[in-house]
Amino acid sequence: MVESYDVAIIGAGVCGANIARRLSQYELRVALLEKEIDVSLGTSKANSGIIHGGFHDNIKYLKAKLELQGAMMFERLHNELDFPFERCGILVVALHEDEMRAIEQLYLQGVENGVIGIEMCSRERMLELEPKLSSDTVGGLYAPTGGIVEPYRFVFSLVESARKNGVELITQFNVAEAVSENGFWTIKAEDGRLIRARYVVNSAGLHADEVSKAFGGEEFTIKPRKGEYYLLDKTTKSRPGKVLFPVPTAVSKGMLVVPTVEGTVLLGPTATTVEDKEDFSTTRAELDGILKSARSMVPSISETDVITSFAGLRPVYGDDFFIDISKKAVNLIQVAAIQSPGLTASPAIGEYVKDLLKKLGLRLVEKADWDPYVRKVPRARDLSPFELDELVKKEPEYGEIVCRCERVSEAEIVKAIRDGHTTLDGIKYVTRAQMGRCQGGFCTYKIIKILMRETGMSYEEVTKRGGDSVVLKGEL
Amino acid sequence: MKNFNFDAVVIGGGAAGMASALELKKRGSSVVIIEREEELGGILMQCIHNGFGLIEFNEELSGPEFAQRVHEQVEAQTIPSFCGTTVLDIRPEGDRKIVYCVSSREGVMQIQARAIILAMGCRERNRGNIRIPGSRPSGVFTAGLAQRLVNIEGYIPGKDVVIIGSGDIGLIMARRLSWVGCKVHAVVEILPYPSGLTRNIVQCLNDFNIPLYLSHLTTEIYGKDRVEGVEITPIQNGALVYEKSFRIPCDTVLLSVGLVPENELSRNAGVEINPATNGPWVDSTLMTSVPGIFACGNVLHVHDLVDYVVEEARRAGSFAADWLAGKHPVRELRVKTGANVRYINPSRVDPSRQNKLYLRSLIVKNDSVLEVKVDNRVVKQLKKAHIQPSEMLTVSLGPDELAQSGMDAQIEVSLL
Numbered sequence: 076m077v078e079s080y081d082v083a084i085i086g087a088g089v090c091g092a093n094i095a096r097r098l099s100q101y102e103l104r105v106a107l108l109e110k111e112i113d114v115s116l117g118t119s120k121a122n123s124g125i126i127h128g129g130f131h132d133n134i135k136y137l138k139a140k141l142e143l144q145g146a147m148m149f150e151r152l153h154n155e156l157d158f159p160f161e162r163c164g165i166l167v168v169a170l171h172e173d174e175m176r177a178i179e180q181l182y183l184q185g186v187e188n189g190v191i192g193i194e195m196c197s198r199e200r201m202l203e204l205e206p207k208l209s210s211d212t213v214g215g216l217y218a219p220t221g222g223i224v225e226p227y228r229f230v231f232s233l234v235e236s237a238r239k240n241g242v243e244l245i246t247q248f249n250v251a252e253a254v255s256e257n258g259f260w261t262i263k264a265e266d267g268r269l270i271r272a273r274y275v276v277n278s279a280g281l282h283a284d285e286v287s288k289a290f291g292g293e294e295f296t297i298k299p300r301k302g303e304y305y306l307l308d309k310t311t312k313s314r315p316g317k318v319l320f321p322v323p324t325a326v327s328k329g330m331l332v333v334p335t336v337e338g339t340v341l342l343g344p345t346a347t348t349v350e351d352k353e354d355f356s357t358t359r360a361e362l363d364g365i366l367k368s369a370r371s372m373v374p375s376i377s378e379t380d381v382i383t384s385f386a387g388l389r390p391v392y393g394d395d396f397f398i399d400i401s402k403k404a405v406n407l408i409q410v411a412a413i414q415s416p417g418l419t420a421s422p423a424i425g426e427y428v429k430d431l432l433k434k435l436g437l438r439l440v441e442k443a444d445w446d447p448y449v450r451k452v453p454r455a456r457d458l459s460p461f462e463l464d465e466l467v468k469k470e471p472e473y474g475e476i477v478c479r480c481e482r483v484s485e486a487e488i489v490k491a492i493r494d495g496h497t498t499l500d501g502i503k504y505v506t507r508a509q510m511g512r513c514q515g516g517f518c519t520y521k522i523i524k525i526l527m528r529e530t531g532m533s534y535e536e537v538t539k540r541g542g543d544s545v546v547l548k549g550e551l
Numbered sequence: 552m553k554n555f556n557f558d559a560v561v562i563g564g565g566a567a568g569m570a571s572a573l574e575l576k577k578r579g580s581s582v583v584i585i586e587r588e589e590e591l592g593g594i595l596m597q598c599i600h601n602g603f604g605l606i607e608f609n610e611e612l613s614g615p616e617f618a619q620r621v622h623e624q625v626e627a628q629t630i631p632s633f634c635g636t637t638v639l640d641i642r643p644e645g646d647r648k649i650v651y652c653v654s655s656r657e658g659v660m661q662i663q664a665r666a667i668i669l670a671m672g673c674r675e676r677n678r679g680n681i682r683i684p685g686s687r688p689s690g691v692f693t694a695g696l697a698q699r700l701v702n703i704e705g706y707i708p709g710k711d712v713v714i715i716g717s718g719d720i721g722l723i724m725a726r727r728l729s730w731v732g733c734k735v736h737a738v739v740e741i742l743p744y745p746s747g748l749t750r751n752i753v754q755c756l757n758d759f760n761i762p763l764y765l766s767h768l769t770t771e772i773y774g775k776d777r778v779e780g781v782e783i784t785p786i787q788n789g790a791l792v793y794e795k796s797f798r799i800p801c802d803t804v805l806l807s808v809g810l811v812p813e814n815e816l817s818r819n820a821g822v823e824i825n826p827a828t829n830g831p832w833v834d835s836t837l838m839t840s841v842p843g844i845f846a847c848g849n850v851l852h853v854h855d856l857v858d859y860v861v862e863e864a865r866r867a868g869s870f871a872a873d874w875l876a877g878k879h880p881v882r883e884l885r886v887k888t889g890a891n892v893r894y895i896n897p898s899r900v901d902p903s904r905q906n907k908l909y910l911r912s913l914i915v916k917n918d919s920v921l922e923v924k925v926d927n928r929v930v931k932q933l934k935k936a937h938i939q940p941s942e943m944l945t946v947s948l949g950p951d952e953l954a955q956s957g958m959d960a961q962i963e964v965s966l967l
Contacts, residue, residue, distance in 0.1 A: 203570065215560055306679070310815060353775060356686040383679030385687060398618055460639060460651040464552045464659035474655035476637035479587065480815075485655075499689075510817075515678040516693040539689035542778035546689050547700070549707030551731060 080104040083272035086116035093425030099240035102440040110249035111473045112541025113501040115230035116370045117280045121387025123373035124226045127416040128165040130185030130216030136549040138396045141420035150420035159336040165221030170211050174322040176397040179215050192219040207315045227504040236449045253290045255462035276408045281352045281390045283411035292404035302344025303361045308512045309338040311380040333409035342369040358383045390413040401404040456482040478518040480511025492529045500540040558579045559666040560650050565593020566857045567848025567864040568670035569621045574868025576628045584632035597702045605857035641820040656714045666843050666871045673810040673849040685771040690778035694720040694807040705882035709803025714738045717768045719747040726755035739764045810853045827894040828852040835901040836870035845871045849917020854895050855943050889965030901955035915939040925956045
């Protein structure tokens with residue numbers, strides 16, 4: 076018996092997750108299909124984690140419209156869900172007089188786009204807003220509404236909320252084929268599993284072109300554009316208070332210095348077009364360029380503060396988002412080419428796609444019992460000694476600090492596992508354990524033991540992120 | 552919240568913590584040890600090879616045996632300890648300090664003391680710290696994590712291994728993994744000389760025919776889900792020679808690329824850190840920039856031998872007891888690093904008594920001379936048959952050398 080749904084969403088990144096949560100408000104059967112073992116493991120995992128300021132693109136673009144709408148939806152989402160978010164503000168830094176012309180254009184575009192509070196800044200104003208800036212700063216732009224989020228926690232929380240309200244998450248479902256018959260799509264996974272759905276949303280990120288092809292939809296090619304990053308320890312003395320952008324180039328918004336919402340500092344991304352959609356490798360030449368660029372804005376940045384490097388891939392096709400009702404495949408919505416500012420726009424994309432589905436004829440009846448809130452998991456690192464003491468009395472596992480660098484307790488790890496995050500990377504992105512300065516050197520074996528205890532896995536089944544990423548190769 | 556009062560709190564129950572607590576107790580102070588693992592002993596517990604204790608106990612012991620010997624003394628002296636307990640914060644408040652710590656059994660505890668001994672040890676540098684590019688597959692471990700997995704948890708991390716860095720833990724693990732049936736294909740070291748002790752090169756690599764590539768850099772780790780290999784590039788005259796790069800297929804990479812003192816708690820307590828050691832600046836009594844907070848062992852600077860750690864820790868305990876009794880040196884002299892010296896610890900001496908200083912070389916040299924000058928006057932010369940950065944040196948300075956020095960005399964130690 077093949078399960079039937081009203082809507083199948085392909086890809087549980089930030090777009091799929093927002094769409095799923097939006098649709099969870101209606102009396103619908105919704106399936107969220109993800110090819111990986113956990114959600115948010117593609118482009119949504121490795122990006123700058125910022126809420127853009129609404130001035131980089133002209134409002135004539137769909138991406139700019141959705142960016143402006145999406146950016147304003149984060150307070151409410153932050154209140155309902157459980158992810159870190161802060162409106163710390165964005166500065167665009169001009170290091171030469173001739174860059175001030177570009178700054179002025181960004182300013183005018185911001186004003187035209189209706190950005191609240193945007194201002195042009197003198198050198199003095201810039202250095203007052205951000206004392207860690209280089210003394211070479213000549214001026215810049217300030218967008219106080221810009222902000223920072225932890226992107227994967229945002230996705231995890233959206234998916235948790237969607238599931239709580241009835242959406243079914245199906246992982247390791249890699250779409251291979253699709254056939255339309257009698258008003259239903261039958262979707263077949265690589266491993267032979269089948270599901271049926273009346274409407275399909277293609278939010279498959281880097282693989283949206285392949286998925287479109289499987290449905291006989293528009294033909295296009297997603298080109299991965301790699302972005303490499305460095306992450307600096309919380310103890311760095313170079314953490315700015317605001318997101319720092321250089322003046323943008325033709326292909327990208329440039330390499331940023333981002334004070335992450337959890338206290339570390341992110342440097343990057345680079346921008347290199349690559350062929351392989353699985354190529355998440357970093358390169359020496361690119362990484363060296365990141366430090367150079369970051370130091371031009373914040374000279375005190377030191378390579379001794381680097382705790383890790385990583386790369387993400389932007390799904391590039393054309394110069395705007397491609398979100399529309401397919402003109403070739405029936406009852407298919409394309410949500411493709413969602414590169415920057417996709418994270419910022421994603422809540423508005425959820426709204427937009429809901430409207431497109433309605434236009435296709437999907438009946439939307441609001442659920443009487445829709446619950447927008449998810450439970451907020453207390454984090455040992457956020458609590459005062461007194462608060463932690465109270466919590467340990469109720470839940471003693473909060474007193475077992477497993478990850479010393481990020482101060483993550485066993486209770487938080489057990490909760491992540493029980494929520495279905497059963498890989499080392501999944502646990503890392505949910506809890507931050509292994510994400511700090513020792514990068515798991517002290518806590519990995521403890522997490523492996525907890526994972527085996529909680530799930531009954533054997534050591535051979537413990538993986539970094541599913542598939543062949545096994546961690547242990549033998550027993551004594 | 553539970554409250555406790557002691558003269559001194561020792562943070563960390565490894566060799567340094569236990570030895571300093573023993574000394575404090577011997578001097579009549581009340582002391583407690585806080586340890587985050589379930590038992591005392593620290594990293595020694597996973598070092599099941601021998602080579603420990605030659606100086607301290609005059610015999611060759613394994614790590615757990617060494618820890619056991621010290622632990623027995625701690626038990627005999629009935630020194631209390633909180634194990635499975637993580638320190639959250641150290642707050643200096645006037646001449647008292649409050650240590651907040653948490654365990655699942657006791658909840659958060661608040662311990663008041665007049666003296667604190669920092670003995671938290673060090674952590675391993677990891678892939679991110681040395682910035683090896685490439686993909687991020689599973690199968691990359693620090694050597695110490697691999698040691699824990701094999702020696703205590705009973706798991707083998709991989710079958711075909713390349714070890715990056717020639718630090719002692721990496722060398723020990725090359726031998727350990729060979730013994731459990733793994734093939735160690737290479738040890739790759741960026742420097743022109745090994746980072747580990749000579750005896751470990753001989754016993755762990757040469758005896759197992761494991762090639763050591765000196766002056767080679769790991770320029771890429773590749774593999775999609777699990778490590779599939781590494782790319783190695785030779786260094787000539789300080790530059791990478793990419794034409795001579797080669798690949799070694801393997802499923803596991805171990806990193807033994809140095810240790811960093813763990814001073815996040817110290818920093819939060821206001822302790823100033825010496826960038827040369829990544830440990831606190833200390834005076835001649837191993838007291839940090841915060842009065843009443845002392846440091847010893849690998850949290851102060853990374854040692855070669857646990858025997859040195861214990862010796863230093865005993866002195867820290869003794870100095871802390873002096874401080875609790877109101878005794879502190881009236882005059883100290885500054886010690887500077889001269890030619891070829893990376894650092895000296897402590898960097899201050901008390902001219903009224905004998906001082907023991909540890910130092911590390913910046914160079915490899917045979918027939919070297921360790922020279923101490925006071926205001927450009929040579930007061931001591933020691934012949935050293937061989938010096939290298941990986942082997943710590945010691946020198947003793949006391950009234951014999953320092954008695955005639957003026958109030959602001961400059962002491963300089965050089966390796967010539």
